[in-house]
Structures are given as structure tokens and as C-alpha cells.
Amino acid sequence: MINPPYGTATHRQIAAVLRDEIHTGRLRPGDRLPSETTLQQQYGVARLTARRAVDVLRAEGLADYQRGRGVVVREQPERAELVPPAGATVTSRMPTPEERDDLETPEGVPVISVVAMDGTIGTYPADRWELRWPG
Amino acid sequence: MINPPYGTATHRQIAAVLRDEIHTGRLRPGDRLPSETTLQQQYGVARLTARRAVDVLRAEGLADYQRGRGVVVREQPERAELVPPAGATVTSRMPTPEERDDLETPEGVPVISVVAMDGTIGTYPADRWELRWPG
DNA sequence: CGAGATTTGTGCGTATGTATT
């Protein structure tokens, strides 16, 4: 198990295991993932490999690093309803680091960008907002 | 320049320089970024550090790795208009690796998730679709 | 309060494999 190169990279295999534990609910929001050291021993890999596995989950918005504490399964906040102005164009993309700072969003969370017809731009963290299509 | 630890990490500083070159247009879509080896020499850092800098840009959806070729500034495809069914709930999030495979989206691109009132779920790469709010 | 253990953050070096040019 977790047999090195090719096919699927070791760190992706480990990431898949952890992801599954999150999706099945064995690991719940707020729970800590195994530490990098633990994963290292558990799978017999280098720390960097263990870390990269966790990196994958962070990029997916499933987990957060907390230096000194560990890695925790992300809480999914309630989404409020976002109502754009009539005729606005709505897109989604990853934020710049500055935007992440401003909006206080963790990594792995896209932003919803709303461009009104007068050119006004609104930017909303996608983990806290949703749209309800009219009709 | 690029003075080691703390304040801002070296790889983030390098990422900031590259990001700026993309945003100012010095590097344009389709252009190749400096190779990891070049960055390594240019900034006097380890290859891993250079790579991490580029990783940051990829996570933001600004660049793509192409093994054997280099790292290129991502082309921004045209966005088609997505029209959800009436009453649908629209959210955005990062895709799982499986979804990325299915949808053939590069890293750093969110998906738009459309949940219709009957429970049907549609998933659309956010770099190829946009919404026009009615009214 | 402080000292130590734990855990992540960042950085260095090295090696080998695979894809493209």
C-alpha cells in the first residue's frame, strides 16, 4: 500500500485516504488530522511527502493549517444569500493573497466576483455566499 | 533582495514578483515563466523554493506546469453564459481531483455548482462559464 | 509564571524518473 512512484504519487494516495475520512465523516469539521510526523511514520514516508498530502486537502478547501496546533478539518460556515444587481455578470476565481487577507478567507476558497452594469465590482468569499436563481 | 526568513517567506516574495509581471503584462498568456533552474540561480535559492514560488501562482490559477516544457502563463478562455433553472442554488468551490479530471480543468480553477430544486446538480468550470443576472 | 514537548513554516541539499524539445 502506498507504493512509490508512478501510477499515483504517494502524497496523492495519502491525500485520498484522508479525503475519504473527511467525506465519510470519520473526521469531522474541527477535528485534527494526524500530524505530519504521525503520517510520516504511519506510511513510512518523508515529512515533506506527508506535508504535500495535506497540502492537497488545503487546496481543496477541506483543511486548514494552524501552526503549533495541527491541521484541522475546516468548518463549513453558513452561506448567506447574495443578490446581484440586475444585469450583473457573475464569475468565480481564486483570490489574490491580498484579497485573501482583506476578506479573511482561508486557502482553497474561491471568490465570487460580481460586476454590475455600471462597472462596480463586488467580491465575495464563496464559502459564505450563495445565489438563488430567480424565477 | 529576497532576504531570508520571516516577514514574508522567500518563495512568497518570488511569487509576488512573478505575479506582478503577469498582472502588468510583462508576461502574457502563453509566455513561459523562468524555469525552476533559472529562478534558482537568479535568486540564489534552492530549487524547491523556486518551485514553491511557482506553486503559489498555480494555486491562483495564473500558471500551468507543462512537464518537459516549462511553466506557462495561463490563457484565459472565453466564458460562455450559464443559465441555471429557476430557483436553483448556485455556489462555488474547489473541485476534487476526480472532478478536475472529468472536467479537464487545470489547478487553481474553481467550479460553479448549480443545485436545481429537484435536486439535480450541475458542475461547471468557473474559467469557462459566467452568469448574467436577470432583470 | 516558565520550561519543555509538539507541530507547523521555511529553507537547504541530493537523487532519480518522465516528458518535451
Next chain:
DNA sequence: AAATACATACGCACAAATCTC
């Protein structure tokens, strides 16, 4: 065939934040 460039993996070290005692 060879050079270039990314992909993955190993190792080590020290700093900073947090937790525990």
C-alpha cells in the same frame, strides 16, 4: 541521442506558534 524542464521522493536543520505540565 542529448539537453532541458518538470515530478516525486529522500534526508537534515532551525524558527515560530501552541499546548502541556
